[in-house]
Amino acid sequence: MQQLKSVFSLILLLSMAWKVPLAHALPTNKQLTIGITQEYDSLNPLISQNSGGFYIYYLFTHGLTEINSDWQWQCWLCTKLPTIDNGLAKAIEEDGKKKLLVQWEIHPKATWGDGTPVTAYDMKLAWEVGKSKNVIVGLKDVFEQIESFTIDPKNPKRFTTKYHKVRYDYYQIGTFHLLPSHIEGPIWEKSKNSLGAYEKQTAYSTNPTNPGLSMGPYMVREAKAGSHVILVRNPHYYGRKPKIEKLIFKIIPNTQALEANLLAGTIDMISEIGIKFDQALALEKRIEKDPELKKRFRVSYRQGTIFEHIDFNLRNPVLQDRRVRRALTYSIDRNKLVEALFEGKQQAASHRTHPLDPYFTDEVTKYPYDPRKAAELLDAAGWKVGKNGVRERDGKPLLLSFMSTAGDKTRELVEVFLQHEWQKVGVDIAIKNQPSRTFFGETIRKAKYPAMAMYAHISSPGNVPESILQSISIPRKENGFSGQNVMGFVNKKVDAAFDDIVLELDFNKRKKLMKIVQQEVTKELPTIPLYFRAQIAVVPVNLTGFRITGHQFFSTLSADKWALK
């Protein structure tokens, strides 16, 4: 008994100590440690293809142009954004074909971290590497669209690119990052003729701490795969000198462990690639209740371009009837959904274009919550309420399969909410989730879902979704299942509008064409728009200048504005 008493006393002592957490100091401009769940694949900005890589490399390199946090394309390394209006871009005709000539100038003070000036030769090297058949690059057509590259003999910072075609998005080359020709040039010469050799030999892999590889506000001091990356200020950076001296990115793959590390003070901040939405909501409430935590952190949200939606499979005979698709959409209370599940921090969507997107229009067919109208449409389509409240036609019940990714708590909650909504109008739903690898790799890619599939599309502001909505993008065996029009949506007006949009240089004309697309799509309804997902970060309360972008160019793009006060 005495022994048991001792054990209970120890537990009591531990419980008392539990209530007396030690105080944490806020981070200073000396160092900021950021937690990230995804590992980087490569620090070479041309080769990297994952978000972990993108998040980090914006700190030590820049493209010519990128989208800022106000969702506008702007020059980062160039001096002036070339447009038709300012004469830096002009359409020409050559051999009976319409082509585009664009003049660029690199910032006169831009240098690499070892003091070597950034020139057009660095751009040309990146172009050669990017279009090479021997190198894997995520977005190859960014490089392949350029037919020729001419450097001004008098000023190596000026160059002209000639595009094979006249395309509206010639300046949207955020992934066209430069490579330091004085370091990577000799490596490229040795490896260019061998498939995959450059990726193995690039200095970004073999010697990532070489200062000459960086030209952004920071440069890499230490990189350990799977563990961390340390960046320090680049003394040769041509732009604003960053306030924070050292940034450490710590890779913590588990989101719960990430939160525990934040509370333990091992990390000072959770990046946008980290915390899950439901976890963020719970943490925010905990911060609100706990004065100690409130002194340390704030949860930052921003509506983003990630479009969560349900794709119908238009090959399904039941869903070929537009009245059924409309009824299913009318029977969902999307405002209640975002309020009940996301406390209004994620925004209900009326179509795939975000309200802050330059192409957004409100003049579309809308589907407010109207279960009565949904019931009328189903009645008109021949689906009458039968036994047990489930609608039937020709003795067959209205049973639809609903698929998504297994294990995603948020999506599972949404599924239950929607199942309940549809049951109210007599539609029976069979939820059949799959692991994300199978769901995206087989079911979605090859359009094998029987009726409805819920997932998200990630796009950038000003994106033209021709690969999702044009009929040429329907994945088939013949085209190697490329294209994202998994719904099997075919609409002549939409196809024609996309054909014109990509060749149209006038923004206002493009916007009119995009309006046609949005109107046709909301009328035909191949997809139920649900909501736009928010990007979330947990940051120290004394961090200023930090702003979540809401698109695929992360907040690190503006890290030179960050300060810890």
Add this chain to the structure above:
Amino acid sequence: MTAYIIRRLLQTVIVLFALSFITYGLMGLMPGDPLDIACAANPRCTPENLDLMKKQLGLDRPIYERYGKWIFAFVQGDLGYSRTYRQPVTTILLPRLLNTMILGATVILVSLLIAIPIGVLTSLKANSKFDYIVNFFAFSGISAPSFWLGLMLIIVFSVFFKWLPAGGVETIGVEATQGTWAYLLDRAKYLVLPTATLASLTIAGWIRYTRASMLETMRLDFIRTARAKGLAWHHVVTRHGLRNALLPVVTVVALEFPRIASGAVITETVFSYQGVGKLMFDSIIGNDFNVAMCSFIITACMVLVMNLVADICYAYLDPRISFK
């Protein structure tokens, strides 16, 4: 004995070949190649881009041809290149393997030092209060999921008491020369919580094994004879009882090491510990064949070699066992 070991090693090589072929084939059958997914999600990725990527990675070839190429290079010491990390497999694998070895060895050592004496004591004081308390904690240890226990340990020892780091392998940015006491101490701090998480399960299991085995052994005739001969009690327990009781425990201990090495995925993930278990899991999910296969071969080798070690230990512990 030498002939036996050589024979077993040859069997091991054959088993490894067979297992590697089956695993390679199964990985090839997995749905959803990440390259296909990445390309489908990328509006600018063309079928030509995808074909090029597959050609570059050799994924356009039939599975048996890919396996042949891979095994030929492997036996020549060329472990290949990681598709995920864009680095040679050896660069990725070796530091993680070392980390796993350190963690595994620490867990085994700590578990042995705690489990065997407690197991023996509980068997000698069977059905006492001490036995009940140990049993309670042993069953708790077996029942507690490692991800939960890991997070609880982080919350108690890192978040509230701030005694130990919440995760990682070593302090980032601290300039400590490898091999110095400061460096070793720093590494040791990071080992405490993952070791406690993994060891809680092994200690609990091994206590139960040792207890059961000792209870059975201590009832046998030769123990009664030893006591009747007037041998000191501790000699009866350690030289006669424990030595015989350890035989089944040796098998469990020997097979625990490869289990920790390959199966500590959850613990490694929770503590952001860069070990080979997590690497193997990620490489299988990401179809990173070279990394996955090397990790798999290492794990299979460990299982087979530790089985052999267990058999050799039998001969040492029980001279009646011979290898012919």
